Amino acid sequence: MALPSLLSHSRTRSSVLREPLRQGGLRALLAPWDPPSVHPHDRAAERACTPPSTGSSPPPLDWTRLGSRTISSGAGMSLTQYGLTNHTLTSQRRSYWTLCPQHSSFGPPAEIATKEAQHSVDDSFGVQQRTFGSAAEPIQRNPDYSVLNSDDVSYFKSILGDNGVVQDKDRVAVANVDWMGKYKGASQLLLLPKSTNEVSKVLAYCDSRRLAVVPQGGNTGLVGGSVPVHDEVIVNLGGMDKIISFDNVNGILTCEAGCVLENLSTFVENEGFIMPLDLGAKGSCQIGGNISTNAGGLRFIRYGSLHGNVLGLEVVLANGTVLDMLTTLRKDNTGYDLKHLFVGSEGSLGIVTKVSILTPAKLPSTNVAFLSCNDYMSCQKLLLAARRSLGEILSAFEFMDRQCIDLAMTHLEGVHNPLPVSPYKFYVLIETTGSDESYDKAKLEAFLLRSMEDGLVADGVIAQDISQASNFWRIRECSIEATQGCGGATSTYS
């Protein structure tokens, strides 16, 4: 099936989101929904959300807060991000601003709501804006798609059995909403296939009936790619969770797409290997979804992209065709390497059903340090220094800001601030993994000492045991969870 017809058959949120930015931006594909209640913590932020008077024409929307945060640093850098909705148009507009570090002085805080003011700020601060969503274009349901009927449900039951076809309102409601509670679809049906054959039959049938489909894994994504826009049939791969084989000589794991990442980690660690990616959502996210979204994760700096680690895929196309690219060769240059098209395409070209992936050897020595920095530039310089001095043992370098720590302390249970008296604005978690404990620890300590002498690190602590290391990691891994406590928000520095 040629690419264009694939797109026309499986036009989910993800496939529309795949329109290149240069063609006018991504369109928000949000169905009508109710905004979350305002968290008391965030009342001050709510007021900051009202577009300030800048002398330019106010935006055409009646802005209502979804979630926001304003950050001002002593270095004169300010960043505001907010999610907005206009209920009358039942769509969302979200923008974010990033401040480029090449300017030594960032000028006054910039809270901009109109394009004209935006550009003048852009010129002086080197601000890069990316706009997502259009409040002017509500996303209409495509009338070419059919509406589910009882015959369809009967057919699915004949393929998947009664347990594989879920119409229970509560269960379907959960599958209709993303993890952050921002996006809500209106699907009436959740399907739970248990084999590639079942996925193939389901998709072939949907193709023949022109029923829209949204593939779903752990539903832990933060950008609305795993839930319906309208009434698409949800095909959840959670029932396909078998490990098929493990080559414990080369560290090549072959498994079904519905395997939860944490379960795979536990399995391969027992064999002396580790998964090449790690996420805060590992307890729920599935490897098929990780691959379909080209997840990066906490080990990205060490083990790189999934494009480099995935060796093979089995994928079911929109018309039910099973594409078997499930090789376990470390490098196979025969033919076109089509599997890469499915890495990061969010299920819009096909549903990943099986995976073969390279797993690195588990190394015996792990060290974790939690550091604070005076300013953002020091964090960048610290990264460069870490790459050179720690080099081959550097396995994670995670950046957090003051608000992130505060949110974690406020909303996460059982975490402790590693640097309780630290007045600093920026924090870095560094992890090293290597083959010799004494060498690695000495290397890390020497690096931290030099960094403090050079003024890159203001304060810091190295974990003395697993419990401390886990605490450090929890602050970072659960940061998204912590933001939920204030209604949800993110910020970006570059």
Add this chain to the structure above:
Amino acid sequence: MALPSLLSHSRTRSSVLREPLRQGGLRALLAPWDPPSVHPHDRAAERACTPPSTGSSPPPLDWTRLGSRTISSGAGMSLTQYGLTNHTLTSQRRSYWTLCPQHSSFGPPAEIATKEAQHSVDDSFGVQQRTFGSAAEPIQRNPDYSVLNSDDVSYFKSILGDNGVVQDKDRVAVANVDWMGKYKGASQLLLLPKSTNEVSKVLAYCDSRRLAVVPQGGNTGLVGGSVPVHDEVIVNLGGMDKIISFDNVNGILTCEAGCVLENLSTFVENEGFIMPLDLGAKGSCQIGGNISTNAGGLRFIRYGSLHGNVLGLEVVLANGTVLDMLTTLRKDNTGYDLKHLFVGSEGSLGIVTKVSILTPAKLPSTNVAFLSCNDYMSCQKLLLAARRSLGEILSAFEFMDRQCIDLAMTHLEGVHNPLPVSPYKFYVLIETTGSDESYDKAKLEAFLLRSMEDGLVADGVIAQDISQASNFWRIRECSIEATQGCGGATSTYS
């Protein structure tokens, strides 16, 4: 332009070679040529090439040697590979056999020329056969392609200038033959564009005239992918050799596709980085060709596949369309990641004109060891042990056999045998790179000591200076060059 029409427009050897194996095998696309003269060293091997009597019907070909080598090891493992030609049909058939390691005893030597005998060997030894080429089907020139005429040459001169259009017989003859002298095309024209715009105009014109094209880089490939089959116009990217930019913070290099790999290595090393791949052919091969062939190379074990290191590409499609995917983002999940289609597709979908690639930090400490092993299984176990014990500092693990060393000593000037009195059959070169000289050396020495005590390593030496290390590497990197001295052959173990 949809994929199918791309293929029909640019049907080079590479594109035909891309037919999936399951559809009946790859077809050899060799034009008539004269076999190389028989090297005196190889007379014995030549006799071994005659298909033995096995009781089955002899093959329908009149076998003539192209190049061969028979290896028998004391472990009872034997592998014969030979290239054969049947001049009357002017085509080639080449097969290789790999013996799977799961059998503890590999049985008697297997020199098989017929399928029936092959299968019985397969069953007992777990032999996997891959057959390339068909002696029964000579490759005819596709009559849909036009023949070059003087108007075409005039047009190319108007685009590229006189210096960019080469019809000189000697220069064109060099471009018609691959590095090993095995494949010879019959092109009449060599083009040397200097910009993406020129490549675009050339391809657009060839598309309109239905002139077949073969893209060419350094022409160092060993499988005939960079030379014409018949009279395709050769488009050589050697004139596009500029470095466009280098981000010395993140180590991201952007350059034109005709940059020679060694030149790029020198450039980035001056900046404190290294190229993620290294090849014996680095003095001639070009980065565009490396990417188009998804080259692995000597650093593959450390830095992985080009699919993981290439960040962006600019490619010109067969109809002249310039596809700009030249991002320098470390991870960009917007849109479909189409660039991966061009990695490893040998120019059959488009010509790579620019590249952005991630370069790792250059680490200060490098150690190289040259070891000998008793048998092949020890080499495999040594690899596993190296991955665990050396882990993060392991940067190369290169396997060679006795014949490889002998060929190097015979045909390469200025190399010395690191283990002159060693009677062993198999050799391994191990390289480590890390951030601390003393730690790394101690780690390597401890690993080698343990390996000797465990019986994996029979003998070995660690390079004491750069000169020794270069000598070790020269044996490995120039092994293909050394085989040319006996008419050319390769062997495979698995």
